[in-house]
Amino acid sequence: MTTRERILGAALTLFAENGFDRTGVDQIAGCVGIKGPSLYKHFKGKEDILNALIDTAEARYEEYFGSERHFGKLPGSKEEFVRMTMGKVSFTIRDPMISRIRKLLVQEQFRNERLAEITTRHQLYGIQRMFTKIIEGMMDEGMFKKDDPALLAAELTAPAVLLISRADRQPQCEKESLESIERHIRHFCDVYMTE
Amino acid sequence: MTTRERILGAALTLFAENGFDRTGVDQIAGCVGIKGPSLYKHFKGKEDILNALIDTAEARYEEYFGSERHFGKLPGSKEEFVRMTMGKVSFTIRDPMISRIRKLLVQEQFRNERLAEITTRHQLYGIQRMFTKIIEGMMDEGMFKKDDPALLAAELTAPAVLLISRADRQPQCEKESLESIERHIRHFCDVYMTE
DNA sequence: TAATAAGGCTAACATACGTTAGCTAATCAT
């Protein structure tokens, strides 16, 4: 791993945990095993590190939600749908990089327009668009009652997003949050799926 | 209005807009028409101002969600339910104090345990508990199909909360967000209300 | 082999910012 990448990794971790403003340049450098001023061989400044992080977050986002091949094949039953959805949720909560990006964005969303926009895309449209496709597909196969797939996706994902945020800030409630999410998903299936 | 209160008002506005760390003590004082060091006649330090703000936020919360008299009388029809709900949403978005507290919390939620907990209470349980009561009441009167009122409340409020957050960080999208919320609420009614 | 570039270091700077000390004017209770 190049030094630049290790800097980005350390910065992401620290920014997510303590916020951009309360993370010192020396602190980031320390995690990488170099001194503060050496960072400036790799970045123009602290803000530049943040921007680079956001760039990679954008790339991550595109890679994950841009193509459809990551959706896997459509679930064939109610139980399978629950399992798949919970799988995505657990992954999203636990993947270190994704969870750090989430924490970073939520704290810095008011810093500038770009961050605001990206936060919206991640928090609101990312998962939702993904599930719109999935539900649409399952609707075509008659597994969901006819309805607006985008609306259903929103109703499926919104409570999950809130509970994931909650787990981010109160990790001791992760289990409880996951249970709430599963309860919600099952209820969602009972209401909107056929048979 | 006492100076202390004016300080709190200015601090809330600035913290909400720029975050705690990027708000200077002199800046707060300037808004009140005094000099930075004079703040220390009223508060022990900058952090103390934040804590006092959180205290009043807590009081606000209790006052608003603690008693049930603020719910008003139960809506008598689908249309009335939509109107009431949208009314509460618009109020929540536009009331300056509430919207500032929301922005403050969302930015500082990782600062300490107390802020994390309060953020959860505001973002997750506040409105939800309120609507649990309302839906429960309407269920008793046969206006909602029999179901778990808390789950329904979560499904009603979660998308709204996300869209309100979105309007907070992208005020230029307020109208669009409100429309999405109304669409969601109407869909919710179609699914869960009787007739 | 010589020259150059990369990437690390130390020293130092600039400055912004939270906070304290100490003075003064005004208000208020005795």
Next chain:
DNA sequence: ATGATTAGCTAACGTATGTTAGCCTTATTA
């Protein structure tokens, strides 16, 4: 009236922090 408290001010301090300058070593390349 007078002593005390309140609440403002200026000056100054201390420190943390982002950044720059300049040096040195190592690796690459002509």
